[in-house]
Each structure stands twice: as C-alpha cells, then as structure tokens.
Amino acid sequence: MLKLNLHSLSNIIRPEILELNAYHVPPATGMIKLDAMENPYTLPQALQEDIERLTAHTPINRYPDPSATLLKATLRTALQIPDRMDIMLGNGSDEIIQIIAMAAARPGAVLMSVEPAFVMFRMIATFATMQYVGVPLRTDFSLDIDAMLDAIARHKPAVIFLAYPNNPTGNLFDKENIIKIIEAAPGLVVIDEAYHAFADASLMDKLAHHPNLLLMRTLSKLGLAGLRLGLLIGRTEWLSEFEKLRLPYNVSVLTQLVTEIVLQHMDILISQAEHIKAERARMLAQLTAMKSLAVFPSDANFILFRVDHATHLFEKLKQHGILIKNLDRSHPLLDNCLRVTVGTPDENTQFLATLETLLQNET
Numbered sequence: 285m286l287k288l289n290l291h292s293l294s295n296i297i298r299p300e301i302l303e304l305n306a307y308h309v310p311p312a313t314g315m316i317k318l319d320a321m322e323n324p325y326t327l328p329q330a331l332q333e334d335i336e337r338l339t340a341h342t343p344i345n346r347y348p349d350p351s352a353t354l355l356k357a358t359l360r361t362a363l364q365i366p367d368r369m370d371i372m373l374g375n376g377s378d379e380i381i382q383i384i385a386m387a388a389a390r391p392g393a394v395l396m397s398v399e400p401a402f403v404m405f406r407m408i409a410t411f412a413t414m415q416y417v418g419v420p421l422r423t424d425f426s427l428d429i430d431a432m433l434d435a436i437a438r439h440k441p442a443v444i445f446l447a448y449p450n451n452p453t454g455n456l457f458d459k460e461n462i463i464k465i466i467e468a469a470p471g472l473v474v475i476d477e478a479y480h481a482f483a484d485a486s487l488m489d490k491l492a493h494h495p496n497l498l499l500m501r502t503l504s505k506l507g508l509a510g511l512r513l514g515l516l517i518g519r520t521e522w523l524s525e526f527e528k529l530r531l532p533y534n535v536s537v538l539t540q541l542v543t544e545i546v547l548q549h550m551d552i553l554i555s556q557a558e559h560i561k562a563e564r565a566r567m568l569a570q571l572t573a574m575k576s577l578a579v580f581p582s583d584a585n586f587i588l589f590r591v592d593h594a595t596h597l598f599e600k601l602k603q604h605g606i607l608i609k610n611l612d613r614s615h616p617l618l619d620n621c622l623r624v625t626v627g628t629p630d631e632n633t634q635f636l637a638t639l640e641t642l643l644q645n646e647t
C-alpha cells in the first residue's frame with residue numbers, strides 16, 4: 285500500500301508539478317479590490333431582476349446544451365465575429381489556453397510567449413508538458429521583433445501566445461510586428477484579446493488572411509468574471525480538433541443563460557467600459573504628475589507603474605485597505621513595479637490620495 289510521504293508523492297507526481305507554486309489569489313474581504321482587472325460596476329437593478337426571474341426557472345437538474353448554440357449566435361452578433369469563423373467556448377479563456385496546449389503537446393513541442401506576459405501561458409505549458417520559451421520584451425515593453433524572429437527560427441514553436449493589449453504591462457504591441465510574427469511562425473499564433481473592451485484595436489479582421497491565426501476573447505474583464513466564459517475564434521479546421529479535448533459540459537446552464545441575457549444589453553457593458561476608460565485617463569494623468577513614480581501607458585483596464593521600494597509601498601497600501609498587485613521580483617523587467625486595476629471613481633480617488641500621502645511620507 286502507498287504510504288503518504290514526500291517520497292511517495294514524488295513517485296507519482298511529475299517533478300515539474302512538485303516544483304510549481306500554485307496560482308496565488310490573496311484574500312480581499314473588506315478591501316478596495318484593485319488587483320484582478322475586474323469591472324467594478326454591477327448591473328442595473330432592472331436587468332438584475334430579469335436575471336433573477338429567468339434563472340429561477342432554469343432546469344438545473346439537466347445538463348447544459350453542450351454546443352451552446354443559442355449563446356454562440358448571440359456572441360457572434362454582440363462581438364461582431366466574422367461569419368466564416370468558428371467559435372469554441374471555454375470555462376474562462378484559461379481553459380481555452382489549456383485545451384490548445386494539450387492538443388499541441390507533441391513530444392518536445394514549444395509554447396512561446398514574451399516576458400513579462402500573462403503567467404498562465406507559462407504555467408499551462410508546464411501543466412500540458414510543453415516546453416516554454418519566453419522572449420524578453422524591451423525595457424519599454426515593446427516587442428523585440430529581432431529577438432522574437434530569431435527565437436521562432438531556433439525553437440520552431442508549435443504555438444505562440446501574445447496578449448493584445450499585454451498583461452501585466454497594459455500596452456498594445458505594434459501591429460506590423462505581430463503580423464511579421466504570424467508570417468514567420470511555423471505553427472499557431474493565438475492573439476489573446478482579453479482587454480479588447482478597453483483598447484481600440486483588434487486583429488479580428490486579420491483572421492481571414494492568416495490560416496495559422498486564432499483569436500481569444502473573454503467576458504471576464506468586461507464585467508462577467510464570475511460567470512467564467514471565454515471564446516476562441518478561428519477556422520473550423522483548427523477548432524474542430526480542439527473541440528475533441530473540450531469537456532462536454534464546460535459551460536454551465538447558468539453561465540449560458542445569464543450571459544445570453546446580459547449580451548442582449550451589450551450597450552450597458554460597453555458604457556461601463558467607457559467609464560473605466562475615462563477613469564483610466566484621469567488616473568494616468570494624476571499618476572504622471574506624482575514625483576518619484578514612473579507610469580507606463582495603458583490600453584487596458586489597469587495601469588503599471590514603477591516606484592522606489594515597491595514591496596514596502598504595496599504593503600502600506602494594503603494596511604490602508606487597498607489591494608493592488610505587486611509585481612516586484614516577478615521578472616527583472618518588472619523590478620519595483622506595481623499594477624493597479626481601474627475601479628470606480630471613488631475607489632480610484634481613495635487609491636490616488638493614499639498613494640500620494642504614502643509617497644510624501646517616504647521622502
């Protein structure tokens with residue numbers, strides 16, 4: 285019989301899993317929560333009541349529609365997905381990344397991204413036994429296109445993931461450079477547009493021109509993080525292979541129904557995104573005016589900035605009830621960097637005031 289000790293764990297669990305640190309979500313009860321790129325606004329009362337009424341009669345004793353036909357049709361209209369492109373749904377876009385990695389994990393296959401990037405690209409590569417290669421960005425977080433093209437030639441990645449805008453840096457990469465990468469890649473290029481609602485840019489119109497291009501979206505940053513719905517958009521040839529790995533009922537009855545209702549009111553989500561963009565402009569201006577702080581431009585619903593003693597400042601903000609994200613020491617390019625999600629005007633004002641006070645006390 286197997287005895288439960290470290291030795292028996294390492295006989296069973298893969299070494300690269302034993303080495304991993306679990307994705308850490310800090311407790312946030314009672315805090316001003318500006319750490320996870322959530323939309324801070326709730327839905328209007330009338331719409332909440334619609335949802336209550338319609339979900340009350342949902343047959344939760346039944347499995348969901350495995351192909352979510354109705355929801356896909358609604359998404360196609362709401363997100364203006366080209367007729368010739370197919371859609372696959374995931375339990376969040378994290379699940380889609382995982383499905384792609386599992387499908388592409390031939391022995392020795394490489395999953396490539398940039399550094400710093402969304403940490404799940406690296407983690408999921410490991411889960412799926414793919415080799416991860418991260419190509420450093422330049423110090424201004426733009427693509428190092430020469431390094432990228434070299435790495436593509438050398439490692440022949442099966443899949444390249446690029447977030448557009450990038451997380452945790454917030455910037456949009458140069459579109460011409462992305463096209464160069466797509467054209468040089470021997471495998472798939474997945475453009476992750478999780479922050480599309482806050483950027484006036486997309487590669488959706490490029491799908492038709494590049495057979496190796498796929499596009500990912502999520503409703504999480506748009507206001508439905510709790511429902512867990514991500515989409516992969518691309519050619520049927522690719523998506524029908526990924527569909528084989530998708531667990532049959534990965535999008536719940538409630539997610540399908542509530543998303544369906546909310547998307548009938550896409551204008552509400554878009555107007556909330558517009559408020560967030562206006563607040564982003566205000567925060568960028570105020571942060572830029574603060575001394576002893578460097579702000580990076582953002583096309584997303586968060587802002588990256590660099591200060592002296594970032595970890596100390598992060599802890600101080602936490603003591604004042606404000607939770608943001610500490611990126612110090614997560615990557616050499618992110619030394620002394622913190623990331624704040626754009627919240628409600630009140631939350632942002634409190635954050636800015638507290639930050640300013642703390643910075644003044646430092647000097």
Ligand SMILES: *Cc1c(COP(=O)(O)O)cnc(C)c1O
Pocket residue numbers: 321375376377378379402447450451476478501502503504509512513514
């Ligand atoms: C937040 C985020 C996701 C994950 O979104 P879910 O749909 O909630 O799983 C994917 N990609 C990037 C770049 C993100 O920042």
